[in-house]
Amino acid sequence: MSTSSIPSSSSSQGWVKNLSSMASRIYFFLVILQIPLFRVPCRAGMCTTPLHVTSSQLIANEIFPVAAIKTLLYPGASVNGLIRNVTLPSWDNLLDIDNLTHVKEASPVTDLQRLEVLAGSYLSVAGALLGLLKPGRMSMFGTLLIIWGLVKEGIIGKPVNTDPGTAVYVYPTMVIALICAFSSVKYDVKKIVRNASAPPIARPLQRSSKSKLI
Known part of the structure; x- marks a missing residue:
């Protein structure tokens, strides 16, 4: 009986491992390709992706080199450019596309009012x-x-x-991101199956003090 449960446990663990890896890749493409997940005011005007919010903060605070931030922004800008204009964006004008050229002069009050969105984007x-x-x-x-x-x-x-165009909005793609985020977490299936299949341990009854005296 124990030998038949081993292949089932290993196959379940392999299935969950593949699921978490696939969900992580889908979540990566949602973020790096800048698929709109929400719409919220930020230093760059209106941000629709976690990468947009993060990039505006990194450029404003000069935490990372601009070249590194452009490297993260370029895949999403390329996909959007091919879909809209059938052209690839220029490396020099990459910050202009996402309205990130003047984020240093923008007021940080907008982002400070939405710390959860800012921290969550990071x-x-x-x-x-x-x-x-x-x-x-x-x-x-x-x-x-x-x-x-x-x-x-x-x-x-x-x-x-x-104004509806500048109001906070959540796109349906946020549901996909949430499902992928939860599915990317690895669970120890072997431990779960072991705890579920383990029979309860019967503890011996302790004799009362009265019975000992008798």
């Missing part, structure tokens, strides 16, 4: 990059932070501008 980008090497929980935490920030903005926040 974790989402880092989790997408690290997930290619080893899937983890960083993407899941980042996505949950972004969703919580957007929900709090819609429920608690009082938007001053009622």
Whole structure:
């Protein structure tokens, strides 16, 4: 009976490993190709992806070289350029496409009012990059932070501008990102199966003190 349960456990563990790897790759492409997940005001005007939010902060604070940020932005800008204009963007004008040239002069108040979205974007980008090497929980935490920030903005926040084009919005693709973020987390299937199949251990009854005296 024990020999028949070993192949089932190993096959389940392999299936979950493949699922987490595939989900990590899909999440990576969602982030790196800048698929719109939400719409929120930021230093660059209106940001629609975690990479856009992160890039505006990195350029404004001069944390990373601009060339490294352009490397992250170029795949998404290329895909968008081919879809819209059937042309590849220029490396020199890459920051102009995402309106990132004047983020240093922009007020940081907009981002400080949405710290959950900002922190979640950092974790989402880092989790997408690290997930290619080893899937983890960083993407899941980042996505949950972004969703919580957007929900709090819609429920608690009082938007001053009622223009639908600049209002906070969540795209349906956020559901795909959330599913991929949760699916990319590796679970120890062998431990779960072992705990579920293990019979309860019967403990011997302790004799009471009265019975000992008798």
